[in-house]
Amino acid sequence: MKPAANPPVVVTGIGVMSSVGCRTDVFWDSLVQGRSGIRRIQAFPPDGHLSQIASEVIGFDPEAYMPRKQARRMARVSQLATAAAVTAVRDAGLDLNTVDRHRIGCVIGSAAGDYAMLEEQHRGFLATGPGSVNPLAVPKIIPNMPACNAAMVLGLHGPNLAPCAACATGAAAVAVALDLLRLGRADVVLAGGAESTITPLVVDAYGCMGVLSRRNSAPSEASRPFDAGRDGFVIGEGAGVIVLESLEHAQARRAPVLAALAGAGLTSDAYSIAAPSPNGEWAAAAMEAALADAGVAPDQVGYINAHGTSTEANDRTEALAIHRVFNGRRVPVSSIKSMLGHTLGAAGAIEAAATVLTLRYGVMPPTINYTAPDPQCDLDVVPNQARPAALEAAMSNSFGFGGQNAALVFTRAGS
Numbered sequence: 318m319k320p321a322a323n324p325p326v327v328v329t330g331i332g333v334m335s336s337v338g339c340r341t342d343v344f345w346d347s348l349v350q351g352r353s354g355i356r357r358i359q360a361f362p363p364d365g366h367l368s369q370i371a372s373e374v375i376g377f378d379p380e381a382y383m384p385r386k387q388a389r390r391m392a393r394v395s396q397l398a399t400a401a402a403v404t405a406v407r408d409a410g411l412d413l414n415t416v417d418r419h420r421i422g423c424v425i426g427s428a429a430g431d432y433a434m435l436e437e438q439h440r441g442f443l444a445t446g447p448g449s450v451n452p453l454a455v456p457k458i459i460p461n462m463p464a465c466n467a468a469m470v471l472g473l474h475g476p477n478l479a480p481c482a483a484c485a486t487g488a489a490a491v492a493v494a495l496d497l498l499r500l501g502r503a504d505v506v507l508a509g510g511a512e513s514t515i516t517p518l519v520v521d522a523y524g525c526m527g528v529l530s531r532r533n534s535a536p537s538e539a540s541r542p543f544d545a546g547r548d549g550f551v552i553g554e555g556a557g558v559i560v561l562e563s564l565e566h567a568q569a570r571r572a573p574v575l576a577a578l579a580g581a582g583l584t585s586d587a588y589s590i591a592a593p594s595p596n597g598e599w600a601a602a603a604m605e606a607a608l609a610d611a612g613v614a615p616d617q618v619g620y621i622n623a624h625g626t627s628t629e630a631n632d633r634t635e636a637l638a639i640h641r642v643f644n645g646r647r648v649p650v651s652s653i654k655s656m657l658g659h660t661l662g663a664a665g666a667i668e669a670a671a672t673v674l675t676l677r678y679g680v681m682p683p684t685i686n687y688t689a690p691d692p693q694c695d696l697d698v699v700p701n702q703a704r705p706a707a708l709e710a711a712m713s714n715s716f717g718f719g720g721q722n723a724a725l726v727f728t729r730a731g732s
Contacts, residue, residue: 326498327730329572330409330560331670332401332509335657336372336553339400341408345674348682349703353537353656355551360515368529370536371515372553372658383470390453391466392431397556397663398463398511399470405507406471409560410572413471422475422503423468424494425511425558426486428662428717430460432516463511467558475503481662483717484624486510487557488665488725492581494561504566509558509666520552526591528628538686540659542625542652543632543698545689550626553658557666559673574730576673579710580611586720593631593716597638603722604642604712611710611726615643618726619708620681622672623698624716625652626659635714636694649706651699655685665715669725672713676729681706 333339336354337347347354354372363369379388379396382403388396402425406413413421434457438450456462461479468477476497482489487510494508523529530549532539541547567574584603586594593600608615624635639650653671660667675681680703687700708729715723 323499325564326495326561326578327564327567328559328575328578328673329562329567330405330411331575331673332404332408332558333667333670334374334377334397334401335555335667336374337656339374339377348653348656348671349680351656351683351685351701353685355536355539355658357536358515361517366520367524368520368531369533370539370551372551372660373515374555387470392434392457392462394427394431394511394513395463395466397513398425399467401509401511401556401558402467402471402507405558405560411505411560418472419474420504421473422477422494422497422506423464423473424478424480424490424506424508425464425467426480426490426662427460427463427511428481428483428486429512429514431458432514432519434458436516436518467507482721482723483719484659484661485665485715485717485721485723486662487667488669488713488715488723489583490666491559491578491669491725492583492723495578495581498561498563505560505562507558508561509556510663511556512661512663513554514661515552515554523552530627540627540655541686542623542627542655542684543636543691543694543696544687545691547627547629547632549628550654551658553660555657555660555663555667557663557670559670576676576727576730578725579613579728580607580726582606582610582724584722586722588720591718593634594720595634597634597641599720600635600638600716600722601641603724604638604714607712607724607726613710613726613728616646617710618648618712619706620675620711621648621650622668622675622711622713623650623652624714625654625684627654631716633693635716636696639696647697649681649699649704650696651682651684653682665723668713668715672711672727676708676711676727679705679707
């Protein structure tokens with residue numbers, strides 16, 4: 318017996334908090350224009366650190382999105398997540414007073430939670446001893462709180478989850494939300510990821526791993542995905558949330574549909590705590606699973622929003638995986654991390670939002686800072702300038718430490 322087709326799931330709203338914009342139109346225009354949000358770290362004095370640059374959300378005011386009392390009880394990662402969720406709900410035209418809030422879920426992940434509070438409270442504890450820790454420390458630090466705080470501000474009573482899949486977290490959250498909607502456990506799900514870990518300890522830890530760019534004198538040129546001169550990623554912060562809902566629910570409330578989320582694929586390398594499996598086999602398997610889930614053939618995909626971190630191994634492995642799946646066809650591929658740096662647990666969600674906008678507006682954002690092709694990354698990376706394209710389907714890739722892989726396939730609204 319042939320299995321029943323999955324009910325269609327669509328994207329109706331987008332919310333992004335990023336270094337290049339906290340309004341969807343500004344964010345998108347920045348990507349299309351190739352503007353970098355990377356500069357010298359402002360969160361703390363970075364002198365002495367191997368990498369002294371980051372992609373920070375400058376001038377962010379949480380009270381523009383939520384009551385002051387609630388904002389003060391949140392870590393910055395929760396503030397960013399909640400702001401993105403509130404923005405996405407507004408963008409979707411979702412009137413929460415006219416829908417069943419028990420049927421609205423919130424799936425927002427974070428790879429780390431709040432290190433700033435952890436570091437601050439640990440310093441205080443060592444200096445003054447027991448009895449000195451802030452009573453809000455635990456509910457600020459734990460990584461489920463971005464999803465919980467967003468739900469509290471918006472009053473959402475449906476499924477509330479916080480997936481953690483390292484740098485694939487945001488995309489994994491979207492995949493989980495897709496399943497919740499297909500299973501009928503919710504009518505609407507706010508899905509995405511958030512991260513804010515630009516702290517002395519975290520920056521030093523990544524620096525000591527040797528994965529961060531050291532182009533401190535040229536911040537905007539430091540993130541160079543797929544370029545032969547790449548020397549590591551640039552750490553970033555931000556949040557991305559998309560509103561997903563059943564097509565039936567969206568049509569009932571006459572919501573504009575931005576794109577359809579057609580399929581998702583999740584796999585594990587089961588290879589290394591940090592390095593990707595070198596032949597790209599399991600990254601490719603996630604992409605193939607997403608295509609099969611979507612019912613989309615490889616030759617129907619016109620664009621790939623790459624994970625593209627700007628590290629030597631990751632970019633090379635992703636290129637191998639793309640060639641494996643698309644049989645050498647030169648599908649246009651770009652990495653917006655060239656402008657945003659690597660926002661870790663938020664990256665997959667922000668990039669999912671960018672992929673939806675690519676389909677909606679028919680423009681592929683560029684990979685900036687691409688000057689020297691790497692023969693081991695033989696891809697059409699949409700170098701340095703955006704490119705118009707009539708697209709029916711697009712893919713977004715995310716891969717994380719520990720070998721966690723996620724791929725999402727979106728199709729154009731009405732396709």
